[in-house]
Amino acid sequence: MAVNFTLNGQPVSLDVDPDMPLLWAVRDEIGLTGSKFGCGMAQCGACTMHVDGEPVRSCSTPLSAVEGQSVTTIEGLQGKVAQAVQDAWVKHEVAQCGYCQSGQIMSAVALLSSNTQPSDDDINEAMQGNICRCATYVRIRSAIHDAAKTLRA
Amino acid sequence: MTEQSKFTLPEADRRRFLQGSAAAIAGLVIGFHWAPRGKAAAAAVTDGSIKPLGETMNAFIRISPDNTVTVLSKHLEMGQGTYTGLATIVAEELDADWSQIRTEGAPANAALYANSAFGTIQGTGGSTAIANSFEQLRRAGATARAMLVAAAAAEWKVPPGEITVSKGVVSHAASNRQATFGELAQAAARQMPPTDVTLKDPSEFTLIGKNVPRLDARPKSNGTAQFTLDVKQPGQLTAVLQRPPLFGAKVKRFDATKARAVPGVTHVVQIDNGVAVVAKNFWAASKGREALEIEWDDSAAEKRSTDEILAEYRTLAKTPGKPARKQGDVDAAFAKAAKVVEATYDFPYLAHAPMEPLDCVVRLTADGVEIWAGDQFQTVDQANAARILGIKPEQVKINTLFAGGSFGRRATVQSDYIVEGVQIAKAINGEAPVKLVWTREDDIRGGRYRPMYHHSLAAALDANGMIIGWRHRIVGQSIMAGTPLEPVMVKDGIDHTSVEGAANLPYDIPNMSVELHSTQAGVPVLWWRAVGSTHTAFATEVFLDEIAQATGQDPLTLRRRMLNRHPRHLGALDLAAEKAGWGKPLPAGRSRGIAVHESFNTYVAEVAEVSLQPDGSWRVEKVVAAVDCGIAINPNIITAQVEGGIGYGLTPVLYNGITLNKGAVEQSNFHDYEVLRIDRMPEVEVHIVPSNAAPTGIGEPGVPPLAPAVANALMAATRQKFRSLPLPSKITSA
Ligand code: FES
Ligand code: FES
Numbered sequence: 069m070a071v072n073f074t075l076n077g078q079p080v081s082l083d084v085d086p087d088m089p090l091l092w093a094v095r096d097e098i099g100l101t102g103s104k105f106g107c108g109m110a111q112c113g114a115c116t117m118h119v120d121g122e123p124v125r126s127c128s129t130p131l132s133a134v135e136g137q138s139v140t141t142i143e144g145l146q147g148k149v150a151q152a153v154q155d156a157w158v159k160h161e162v163a164q165c166g167y168c169q170s171g172q173i174m175s176a177v178a179l180l181s182s183n184t185q186p187s188d189d190d191i192n193e194a195m196q197g198n199i200c201r202c203a204t205y206v207r208i209r210s211a212i213h214d215a216a217k218t219l220r221a
Numbered sequence: 222m223t224e225q226s227k228f229t230l231p232e233a234d235r236r237r238f239l240q241g242s243a244a245a246i247a248g249l250v251i252g253f254h255w256a257p258r259g260k261a262a263a264a265a266v267t268d269g270s271i272k273p274l275g276e277t278m279n280a281f282i283r284i285s286p287d288n289t290v291t292v293l294s295k296h297l298e299m300g301q302g303t304y305t306g307l308a309t310i311v312a313e314e315l316d317a318d319w320s321q322i323r324t325e326g327a328p329a330n331a332a333l334y335a336n337s338a339f340g341t342i343q344g345t346g347g348s349t350a351i352a353n354s355f356e357q358l359r360r361a362g363a364t365a366r367a368m369l370v371a372a373a374a375a376e377w378k379v380p381p382g383e384i385t386v387s388k389g390v391v392s393h394a395a396s397n398r399q400a401t402f403g404e405l406a407q408a409a410a411r412q413m414p415p416t417d418v419t420l421k422d423p424s425e426f427t428l429i430g431k432n433v434p435r436l437d438a439r440p441k442s443n444g445t446a447q448f449t450l451d452v453k454q455p456g457q458l459t460a461v462l463q464r465p466p467l468f469g470a471k472v473k474r475f476d477a478t479k480a481r482a483v484p485g486v487t488h489v490v491q492i493d494n495g496v497a498v499v500a501k502n503f504w505a506a507s508k509g510r511e512a513l514e515i516e517w518d519d520s521a522a523e524k525r526s527t528d529e530i531l532a533e534y535r536t537l538a539k540t541p542g543k544p545a546r547k548q549g550d551v552d553a554a555f556a557k558a559a560k561v562v563e564a565t566y567d568f569p570y571l572a573h574a575p576m577e578p579l580d581c582v583v584r585l586t587a588d589g590v591e592i593w594a595g596d597q598f599q600t601v602d603q604a605n606a607a608r609i610l611g612i613k614p615e616q617v618k619i620n621t622l623f624a625g626g627s628f629g630r631r632a633t634v635q636s637d638y639i640v641e642g643v644q645i646a647k648a649i650n651g652e653a654p655v656k657l658v659w660t661r662e663d664d665i666r667g668g669r670y671r672p673m674y675h676h677s678l679a680a681a682l683d684a685n686g687m688i689i690g691w692r693h694r695i696v697g698q699s700i701m702a703g704t705p706l707e708p709v710m711v712k713d714g715i716d717h718t719s720v721e722g723a724a725n726l727p728y729d730i731p732n733m734s735v736e737l738h739s740t741q742a743g744v745p746v747l748w749w750r751a752v753g754s755t756h757t758a759f760a761t762e763v764f765l766d767e768i769a770q771a772t773g774q775d776p777l778t779l780r781r782r783m784l785n786r787h788p789r790h791l792g793a794l795d796l797a798a799e800k801a802g803w804g805k806p807l808p809a810g811r812s813r814g815i816a817v818h819e820s821f822n823t824y825v826a827e828v829a830e831v832s833l834q835p836d837g838s839w840r841v842e843k844v845v846a847a848v849d850c851g852i853a854i855n856p857n858i859i860t861a862q863v864e865g866g867i868g869y870g871l872t873p874v875l876y877n878g879i880t881l882n883k884g885a886v887e888q889s890n891f892h893d894y895e896v897l898r899i900d901r902m903p904e905v906e907v908h909i910v911p912s913n914a915a916p917t918g919i920g921e922p923g924v925p926p927l928a929p930a931v932a933n934a935l936m937a938a939t940r941q942k943f944r945s946l947p948l949p950s951k952i953t954s955a
Binding site for chain 2: 085089092096099101102103104106107108109111112141142143157158162163165167168170173191198200201202203204206207209
């Protein structure tokens with residue numbers, strides 16, 4: 069039975085194994101590859117998408133769980149929070165290999181959407197689920213503070 | 222897993238490789254291979270390896286009519302910023318405008334793109350990319366510039382000497398004429414390249430030394446950067462491989478019935494290293510793999526536990542090893558010592574765990590094979606792929622994409638993951654392009670670890686606390702033994718990568734003996750970001766602090782007294798100490814530790830500031846680093862690499878390595894092989910020592926001093942000894 073949901077604002081209907089993780093459904097079946105695979109067990113955050121605005125580890129979310137919901141991937145990010153975050157990411161040259169960064173940005177956008185003055189502890193809490201093996205954490209932190217400043221201006 | 226590669230290196234290349242990988246490359250401007258534009262570039266265009274878009278000025282530069290300049294990078298971009306760094310060197314001598322610069326990975330073609338530090342091998346590693354490219358790319362840029370000038374001079378009928386070039390515009394002031402590179406490209410490409418060019422004096426640099434923006438920052442911030450995992454060829458299938466549960470085990474028999482019954486599974490095939498399930502998508506392939514029934518033959522497998530292996534290492538360390546360095550009379554020094562300090566140190570196996578697990582796409586074609594990968598060792602991978610398919614290496618076309626990290630993992634002389642991909646494509650008769658995906662579990666359990674090591678050190682001190690004798694024994698597996706590089710990298714029983722950082726210890730000690738026991742274990746091992754220095758820096762720099770503490774000396778003063786003949790170590794050490802406020806008071810519960818280490822001809826000192834809670838828990842609050850890597854091509858990228866190196870180096874300080882229980886790897890994913898997360902990342906400050914020396918690498922050298930600096934800070938605070946990694950998460954009073 070097909071699973072119906074909204075992906076980046078477009079209605080989609082996928083008739084695949086409903087246990088297939090959202091990550092692989094979006095990557096392999098729909099062909100959007102901005103969300104990455106890093107662990108497959110909700111440990112690294114590389115696969116982070118927004119489901120109804122909340123950051124979710126799509127590698128561990130079965131497709132059936134998003135029936136009727138609205139899913140956003142890095143490709144579908146829009147709005148001033150996303151803009152501020154992505155611009156700050158470029159300005160601070162956060163990315164090294166870049167592989168984790170879609171997930172980092174999805175988590176950062178979710179954080180700043182609800183909190184435009186995050187403390188370092190808030191950042192730790194929101195970003196702790198996102199591993200960066202290149203350890204770009206210093207710049208992730210400063211980019212988030214910078215984006216927050218832009219949003220408050 | 223001791224698959225022997227048939228790939229061999231000619232003797233001259235081996236020597237070059239040795240020089241290149243050795244931490245002691247003298248004068249990094251190694252002779253480069255300059256391919257004359259006409260023949261070589263034309264060959265690259267006709268074999269399809271360079272897309273004939275725009276005008277090929279030489280093997281490294283293409284200029285399009287739309288005025289973009291594409292720099293072909295012979296080195297893999299795995300996060301270290303090499304695309305930007307290499308393009309900066311070209312743009313500098315070309316006098317291009319930075320906004321017109323693009324980069325793409327060069328095709329696999331060692332005749333054009335060899336790493337001169339590795340001889341005639343195209344590959345990336347040993348922090349050599351900038352060092353081996355500096356002269357070569359400056360000349361490439363200057364040559365193309367001269368051709369643009371010659372074209373303009375011919376068209377405008379003015380002497381070339383009156384023409385100037387700035388920010389991508391070619392001008393003749395007297396006649397008030399200007400042209401862009403794009404406008405001149407076609408005519409320029411027809412000019413004879415000059416045989417000699419004058420390079421800029423460093424004082425004339427306008428891009429080198431400035432923080433030009435990274436070329437990959439935007440695509441890596443909006444999900445458009447293309448990694449191997451993102452490749453989709455028409456009809457492509459996905460494969461996962463069930464590898465043996467123990468290193469060295471083999472498939473005895475398997476039953477694929479249930480796996481084949483999983484919807485979407487198209488093939489189940491056996492290859493050298495296990496049983497592959499091929500399917501329409503990743504999910505079906507992994508479900509198919511779970512359904513496999515395999516019986517393994519583990520008669521030749523490694524079945525020891527890491528505890529047992531380490532116990533053997535400790536016993537071995539009590540006996541003399543093969544000499545890696547010998548000077549003076551060590552026995553006599555110990556005989557007359559006023560005091561002797563001794564210590565042993567243990568280091569676990571470490572997985573690289575790059576963020577993007579290993580993957581490649583393989584498509585068999587009518588005339589060979591096409592591979593997509595974050596390829597780090599193109600020439601070696603071509604040779605190994607060709608051997609499997611019975612074709613010539615030049616029939617192996619490699620598209621090098623961004624790699625989601627590597628830290629050494631993607632460069633193996635056996636081409637492990639490439640070989641697997643090619644064998645699977647062959648086993649399904651090339652019916653479809655295949656993407657082989659390693660899961661994180663495959664990665665953590667897949668071997669090719671930083672070897673486990675045991676070090677034993679002893680120092681003989683005179684009555685003034687000066688070190689008069691030094692004995693250092695290292696026990697561990699050789700990375701090079703059993704590979705085609707053994708004949709050169711292992712000399713008189715000494716694998717250079719096991720002793721680098723220890724055998725070349727910079728300190729002025731009259732009597733020294735550094736010895737090595739190379740051990741045998743069935744666990745595949747590999748270079749891991751900073752290689753030998755990942756353990757030798759810790760053993761030597763922590764031991765030095767133990768000596769300082771035993772003799773009541775300041776750790777900085779002790780080091781300074783012994784570095785008279787090593788000004789670059791000293792320069793980095795002094796700068797780090799000054800910026801960190803070494804010797805100045807700290808708030809209660811805080812302490813500092815210092816370490817200095819050279820790797821890959823780059824000198825790095827780090828001061829770690831650690832806070833200690835009354836309950837014994839602790840954290841690294843801040844690290845101040847000073848770096849001497851010669852001319853700093855891009856200070857911002859250098860800073861980023863040192864920040865990242867510190868974060869990468871902190872993981873094995875805080876968390877467990879890989880352990881084996883009766884041969885089986887006990888870890889599998891990030892829940893039990895933990896890595897640094899944002900909450901434990903310290904504040905980092907990076908200072909660059911001003912220099913006009915030839916540029917050296919920065920991808921690795923930030924790693925080695927971190928762990929000893931942290932341990933030394935804890936030692937200063939607690940007066941306890943820290944002799945193995947990871948460090949205890951809580952320090953209980955002794
Ligand atoms: S891939 Fe989903 S959390 Fe790691
Ligand atoms: S940038 Fe490489 S893993 Fe984060």
